[in-house]
Amino acid sequence: MWGQLPYIARLEKAGIPTVLIDLEDQHNMVVQEAMASGVPKVRFMPASRTLPGPRDVDKWIEALFDALTRPLTDEEKQSGFFSPSQERVLFEGTLDEAQDFYQQTRYVPRPVDAELAVYTDGFPIVIPTEERVAKMLKGTSHRPDEIITYQKDRPVRLRVEGNRGDVVKFQPRLWTATVEKVAINAVMAGCKPEHLPVVLAIAETGLTTGTTNFPTQVLVLSGPIVKEIGLNTGCGHLGPGSRVNGPIGRAFQLMALNLGGAIPGVNRMSAHGSPMNNGGMCIGENVDGLPPGWKGLNEEHGFRKDESVMVFMTIGNHGGILGHEFSPGGYRALQKSGHGGIARRLGVKGKPGPHNWLEYLFPKLFSITEGGFTLIMIPEMARHLYDIGFKSKDDVYEWIYKKSFEPLREYRTRSWPDLTTNGWMGREKTSGKLWKELSDDDMVPVVNEPFDNCIIVAGGEEEGCIQLTGGRSGFGDLPSAAYSIDAWR
Amino acid sequence: MADKKYKCLNPVGIQVPVKTYPLAPRLDKIDGKTIHFSICGEPDITIALEKRLRSDYPNINWTTKKTYTPTPIELSEEEMKTTDAVILGVCW
Numbered sequence: 231m232w233g234q235l236p237y238i239a240r241l242e243k244a245g246i247p248t249v250l251i252d253l254e255d256q257h258n259m260v261v262q263e264a265m266a267s268g269v270p271k272v273r274f275m276p277a278s279r280t281l282p283g284p285r286d287v288d289k290w291i292e293a294l295f296d297a298l299t300r301p302l303t304d305e306e307k308q309s310g311f312f313s314p315s316q317e318r319v320l321f322e323g324t325l326d327e328a329q330d331f332y333q334q335t336r337y338v339p340r341p342v343d344a345e346l347a348v349y350t351d352g353f354p355i356v357i358p359t360e361e362r363v364a365k366m367l368k369g370t371s372h373r374p375d376e377i378i379t380y381q382k383d384r385p386v387r388l389r390v391e392g393n394r395g396d397v398v399k400f401q402p403r404l405w406t407a408t409v410e411k412v413a414i415n416a417v418m419a420g421c422k423p424e425h426l427p428v429v430l431a432i433a434e435t436g437l438t439t440g441t442t443n444f445p446t447q448v449l450v451l452s453g454p455i456v457k458e459i460g461l462n463t464g465c466g467h468l469g470p471g472s473r474v475n476g477p478i479g480r481a482f483q484l485m486a487l488n489l490g491g492a493i494p495g496v497n498r499m500s501a502h503g504s505p506m507n508n509g510g511m512c513i514g515e516n517v518d519g520l521p522p523g524w525k526g527l528n529e530e531h532g533f534r535k536d537e538s539v540m541v542f543m544t545i546g547n548h549g550g551i552l553g554h555e556f557s558p559g560g561y562r563a564l565q566k567s568g569h570g571g572i573a574r575r576l577g578v579k580g581k582p583g584p585h586n587w588l589e590y591l592f593p594k595l596f597s598i599t600e601g602g603f604t605l606i607m608i609p610e611m612a613r614h615l616y617d618i619g620f621k622s623k624d625d626v627y628e629w630i631y632k633k634s635f636e637p638l639r640e641y642r643t644r645s646w647p648d649l650t651t652n653g654w655m656g657r658e659k660t661s662g663k664l665w666k667e668l669s670d671d672d673m674v675p676v677v678n679e680p681f682d683n684c685i686i687v688a689g690g691e692e693e694g695c696i697q698l699t700g701g702r703s704g705f706g707d708l709p710s711a712a713y714s715i716d717a718w719r
Numbered sequence: 720m721a722d723k724k725y726k727c728l729n730p731v732g733i734q735v736p737v738k739t740y741p742l743a744p745r746l747d748k749i750d751g752k753t754i755h756f757s758i759c760g761e762p763d764i765t766i767a768l769e770k771r772l773r774s775d776y777p778n779i780n781w782t783t784k785k786t787y788t789p790t791p792i793e794l795s796e797e798e799m800k801t802t803d804a805v806i807l808g809v810c811w
Contacts, residue, residue, distance in 0.1 A: 232789035234759065234810045239740075241794075241805050247743045251764070251808030260810065268740050277809055283767035291771055298754070298804045299746050306742045313736035320729035328727045349730060359725040397735075405732030414730045489732035653762070653787030 233390075235260065239267035249297035250274045251290075255341050259402065259497045266404045271306040273297040319360075328357040332418070342495030351483050351509070355418040366413040369426030370718055374410035378433050381717040386436055401438040402498070403491030415484045419510075420477035424459050428512075428540060429481045430718035435542045435711075437482065437490040439498050444550050446506040447482055448543040448604075448698075450686060451514040452527035455538035455715050461514040465690025468513060468606075479510025504550070511545075519609025519687045521616035524623050527686070531712035538715040543684070545604060545700035552595060552603075552697040561587065561693035565614060584614040587695075588626070592633050595697055600644055602682025602701020603630065608689040623685050631680040639670035677701075750778040752803040755794060758785040761809035768808070 238248050252260050254276035264272040275293055278286045321331045332355055335345035346352075356362065367374050378398045386392035397406050409430065416429045432449060439445060451461055462472040470476065492498040517526050528539045555561070556572060563570035565583030572590050573579045595603060620626045641647060648654070654665040658674055668674070677683060684702045746752055756772060758765045765785075773781055782802070784792040789811055794802060 232759075232811075234789070234791055234807060237757075237791055237793050238805075238807060241799070242743045243740050244799055245743045246799060246802055246805055247745050248805045248807060250810045251768075251806070252810040256811050265739070266737060268737050269742065270739055271742055273742070274810070277761070277764050283763040283765075284771075286764060287767045287771050291768070291775070294806055295749055295776075298806075299749060301745055302742055308739070309741050310739045311736060312734070312739055314734050316729060316731065316733065318729055319726045320731075321727040323724055323727075324722055325725065326721065328725065332727070357725065358728045358730060360728060361725075363728050399735075400732055403732065404735070406735055407732050410728070411730065411732065414728045418730060484730070488730040491732065649760075649787055651787075655787070 235263035235267045235272070238272055239264070239269040242269045242272070247298050248272070249294055251277050251294075253277055253279055255279075255495075256499070259499070262403060262491075262497060265312060270312070271308075325357050325359075328359075329354060332357065338493065338495050340495070341501075346494060347487075349488060350418070351480065351487065353509075355484075356420050358414040358417040362417045363410065363413050366417050366421070366423050366426055367410065369413075369423030370409065370430060372409045372430070372718065374408060374413070376409045378407050378409065378412065378430070381434060381714055384711060398434055398436055400433075400485070400490035401436055401492065405489060405491055407433065407485075407489045411489060412485065415488055416477075416481050419481035419484050420473075421481055422459075422473075422477075425474065425478055425481075427538075427715050427718040428455065428459070428478055429485075431540045431713040431715045432478070432482050432542070433485060433489065434713050434718075437486045437492070438544070439486050439490070439492045440500060440544055443500060444502060444504055445500055446504040446511060446545045446550070446700075447486070448506070448545045448700075449479060449482060449510075449512040450527060450541040450543060451512065451538070451715070452517070452541065452712075453533070453538035453715070454536060456514040456517065458538075461512070463514045463516040463519075463688040465692075467688050467690075468511070468696075470509075475512045475514075476509055479512035481510065482512075483507055483510045506545070506550075513606075513686065513688060515686055516609060516688045519612060521613050523621050524612065524616065524685075524687070527684075527712065530623065533712060533714070539712040540715055541712045543604065543700060543702065545698045550699060552598065552699055553591070554694055554696050555590060556587075556693060556695075558692070561611075584617045586618050587611065587614065588629065591695075591697065592630075593636075596634055596636070596676045599699050600634075600641075600646060600676040601699065602677055602679075602684065604684040604686065604698040604701050605695055606686045606688055606698070607695040608691065608693060609687055610691065611693055611695055612685070612687045624680070626685060627680040627683045630683050631675060631677050634676035635673040636676055637670060638668050638672045638674050641674050641676065642670075644676075746804055749776065749804075751780070753780040753782060753801055754804045754806065755798075755802045756781060756783045757791045757794075757805055757807040758783055759791040759807065759809065760787065760789040760811065762787070764809055772806075 332349045334348050338346045380392045380396050383393050412433045461474045486492045527541050560570050564572040568578045568581040682701045
């Protein structure tokens with residue numbers, strides 16, 4: 231949630247009675263956050279997702295005042311200590327019995343109305359025996375009983391700053407974990423010991439899974455670690471087959487469930503979920519494919535070229551995968567001799583390349599959604615951009631940003647800006663003027679900042695570029711961030 | 720080998736112990752009280768609610784802080800001293 235419950239708890243502890251209005255399917259989340267905030271009996275009532283506001287209010291306005299005046303029950307007057315015990319050994323038996331145990335399900339009522347796995351992503355797991363976990367722990371120098379903490383100062387949630395050494399509280403239940411807990415999940419996901427520093431860096435993210443929309447958690451590795459562990463950054467790198475990409479991506483999703491307590495329909499409220507979270511999504515950068523002068527993601531985020539990092543991105547919150555260009559042969563026809571449909575659209579018919587193929591993506595890329603974009607392009611296409619004058623990734627980011635300006639009359643018809651401009655109450659940053667003072671013809675950017683865009687050079691040799699929404703702008707107002715893998719070796 | 724028994728470890732995160740508090744005592748009456756409406760998100764609901772609160776409960780001293788985002792604008796410590804109750808919505 232968004233800081234409401236800690237605030238409500240602060241008020242109640244200060245002696246100010248409260249009542250909050252939620253939406254009916256959010257009750258479990260309110261109850262869980264109320265407990266985590268130390269006031270488990272918070273009074274709340276549901277608003278409707280479908281009734282017009284005035285009719286909805288009419289249904290419960292009197293109940294609001296009842297909640298503020300009705301004397302407390304004995305239960306509501308209680309104070310205490312919530313400290314459930316937990317066993318280190320969860321199950322003892324044969325491997326077959328253990329598989330059945332870990333694959334157990336429970337019924338989750340609407341808005342799910344189906345059985346969901348308790349400890350897994352629904353697929354069989356590698357059973358985390360003591361022996362396997364001990365072997366996994368050899369992948370790090372950190373002690374098994376060490377609590378996962380932030381390895382540097384960083385923003386961790388909306389309006390929440392974390393300092394180096396602060397305990398990481400996993401979303402949404404705000405649980406914590408030891409290094410051993412992370413190793414257990416890594417075993418379950420099928421990781422090898424050499425993957426553990428990556429998985430520990432993933433744990434440091436706090437494992438946010440997003441909310442209502444289409445959030446996909448993408449883990450992008452950059453630096454020496456990519457070759458060291460054999461990550462596939464070539465053909466099919468987003469698909470199945472790698473003994474590295476798949477298990478590491480899966481580790482995020484298992485940890486989100488087990489360490490974060492994130493359950494669809496209970497506190498992970500993405501209406502559709504994301505197919506890219508099935509098995510998880512860990513990809514890497516082909517550093518050898520970067521044109522001269524183009525920085526790797528590690529350097530873009532302030533690390534050295536010889537440092538290994540994991541960039542955590544929430545892709546798809548505003549849309550997902552928006553496209554994959556181009557037709558087989560179409561791109562080659564454009565660049566080799568200026569033939570074909572792309573050349574016709576770009577007005578370069580008959581002229582050999584290299585041509586700026588990015589032009590082909592716009593303005594349609596912004597037609598559905600706004601915010602930064604992530605472009606995953608093969609090395610050849612990155613080289614073409616370099617050859618026509620984009621001597622750095624920043625040049626491309628700036629070009630996309632400038633391309634994103636549109637008249638305010640268009641921008642006002644988009645869905646998200648009502649929220650991201652706080653109801654048009656603040657100032658538009660490029661002009662410095664109040665939103666309400668701008669004219670319909672004033673031009674405003676659809677992309678908030680050039681660096682919200684992100685380029686990942688990877689993939690095979692068939693010319694293609696995938697456009698993902700989300701870029702580096704992250705979830706809510708929290709930017710995507712890079713986490714040191716080396717800190718967890 | 721298939722019959723060998725293994726100790727299998729617990730992957731679930733650790734609940735940090737939480738000290739729990741009672742709710743604040745409720746109001747004995749609402750007339751004459753200062754009640755704060757913390758408006759966050761869902762204007763279809765909050766606009767209608769604010770209108771009803773002010774029209775149907777004129778004897779309450781209403782204060783509001785409004786944001787279009789779901790994260791509420793919090794009362795300061797000073798403001799809390801003069802606030803008798805808080806309604807917050809919509810929470811999601």
